[in-house]
Amino acid sequence: MGIFLKNKNYRKLSFASWLSSAGDILFYLALMTYASKLHNYTLAISLISITEAIPRLIESLSGYYADRTKNKFKMIVWLAIIRFILYLIVGLLFVTNIAGWNLILIVIGINFISDISGMYSGGLTTPLIVNLVGQNEVAEATGFTNGISQIISTVAQFVGSVLLLYLSYSNLAIVNALTFLFAGLLYASVGHNYLKTHPQEDVAVNQQGFFTTLKSSFSQIKKANGLLTVISVIALLNGILMTLEPLISIVVAGNKSMLIGTYTFTIALIGAVDSIGFALGSAIGTIIFKKASLFVISLIDTIISAGTTLAIINKNIIATLIFITLLSFFAGVASPKMMQWLVSSVDRTILSSSVGALNTILQIAGPLMTAIFTSIASAIGINYALFALIIVSVTVFAIILYVMNKTKKAQANMQPAE
Template sequence: MNVFFKNKDFQKLVLNSLLSTMGDSLYYIALMTYASQLPKANLGISIVSFSESLPTMFGLFIGSYADASRNRSQKMIGSTLLRSLLYFIVGILIGFDASLMILTVIAILNFLSDVIGNYSEALGSPFLPLIVPKNELEEAQGLRGSIAQTVRIAANFLGSALIGILSFRLLAWINSAAFLLTILILLSLRSLFRSLEEKHLQRTEKISMSLFFRQIKTAIMNIIQNRPLFKLLMIFAIVNAIFMTITPLFSMLLAQYPDMVIKNFPFTLALLQGMVAIGSIVGGVIGVNVLKNYTLYQLNPFISILAVLLLSFMYLQETWLILTTFLFLGFLIGVANPKLNAAILTIIPLNQLGTISGGMSMILMSLPPLFILIFSGIVTAFSIQTALICLGMVSLGLLGITYHSRHTTY
């Protein structure tokens, strides 16, 4: 915590990130609640969930564009102002009579806001190692991540409480105002960022998209040719996709079966998000040491078993068992993530690390939106029970693959 209290510029950087995180988390609960109240709640929840997952697919493009950008501080201020404007418009739209058409337009605006937010974050990411001394950088990154997780949990519960008091319109405008506050923080950092950019960051805005796509193609081909890496990456891409698909399916269950709700819809959804976050934090901090002798392939069967159990409890509509299983699932994923990063560094030749990392991100981030689209379609075409059974079969298939590979050394 010393790095936070003694470094005022780092404090501002963290506060700027946290205000943005709080706004995003708070309004996610609001949008899901709004969607759950529509006559076609399942379709509405699918639209919101897809719009929330889709921005991750553009991470590579956004990061490359941000890396080539000049006048970073000015663009960070401009993008944040644009996000504030988008949520002001959301506030106007959400005040009209609720409909799928209104929700679709709002979801598109929310998607644009998330993409712009990712761009702003990518613009600001090089400043952290320039503001924080090298010997304190690891502490600063860990602290920033822990605070962000805590704020995300708090924002979810705050959102669930405010929904019962304030209108969806007012919540959108509060979110808009939060982005305006971050602009004040960025203005106070503008001169510092300009100075650091002049001294340390390359100044260019020439972006060759053809070169970019060739690099991604090369990266993906290198991953496919590296069989151990490709197998490991595909397993975790599927695990990530299953994990992210369960939340919208759970939301659909809550909308369809009110008896499953604890207190109210937004509180139950916030409770689910909180369980996942707490499990992940405990897994990353404590579980990594407790399970340090377990390889990824030894952990994966347990993750798959918990996923099957979770989907079974969802089928049986047992809310408390769902939440408890989610806690343990979050714990194991919190343990697995650092092991995955370490395994990747072991498998990939160092001279190919930068190129292959781009292809890995593309694979990992492409599956969740695809899974959400497919299984939401199954819910719409058939039933939520059918979707749960199908996702359970995918989890069982993953269990078979990981069990067969349990003696692998990473």
């Protein structure tokens, strides 16, 4: 939080990011609500979900093009203006005679273009954050920003559901457009201030091909002892966290003793403590555990993941909620620390590509593990799926412990003898 309060440019950059995220969530709710009222709404909602997921799966590609962009601030401002125009068009479309499937397909297409632009903009922002706050403060800075972003996202969902009672779909699209306009103005202000203090700075850009860049990224990550393993471990931990929610939903549905009020409220409460835990971990945990290694944080998280699963098996909803909060908290601590390690391990010219590849791995792990463990629950029983998760947690713990000891020995051998 100290970086956020002291660094005016980073503060403006953060506000711009929060504005864009809040606007996106408001419009996403509006779009899903409109789709839910269509004939064959299942297909419409599925199309929206698919087009929302695709940009995340190609983040390494958008990161690659971000690394090849020389004037990053200028491009970010233009992308914000483009997204402002796109959602103004959407707002106008909602008040035309176009309706039903014709309208939803056009809006989904525009929204997809906007999401791709947003992913590209995020890639452009990554190296700029490092320049603004310094390499050693990346974990604290991004942790605080991500934590507040998580809180804003949660609040925006509730606000959006209320606004839908009073505002039209067109109005919400225009509200989203305005968030991008204000974000663009903030980006322009930061860019102007930054270029005033760095007028002659020669910006190096990536000149390699896409696959050569990915190869170079993984090669540099592998040279950092233990980083690649930790990335894989955190992907698994994120996968466990994502998998637990549908498994808990299954257990709660069959055990009324786990209900807090109604089934819907219980599931909403689980989602809420998950979001709160992650937000607190990102915003505050990164400061509290600033000196703790990523290995230690990962070990703690694997122990908690096993504890969460045991609480579910024992059908103790209070213990489950506490463990999920802790699991999310340490996941929130781990992500910025991993970013810090990545920033210090790869060349700045391929940083966005590396972050994109990393996020793609993290994005794939969750749905893949969810599909595997929910399939086990459906085929042979929920308890088998839960015990399998415990085995995964124990295995991951053993791997981290082994790699941590191996890394310590390697670092000790590298130190010159006195």
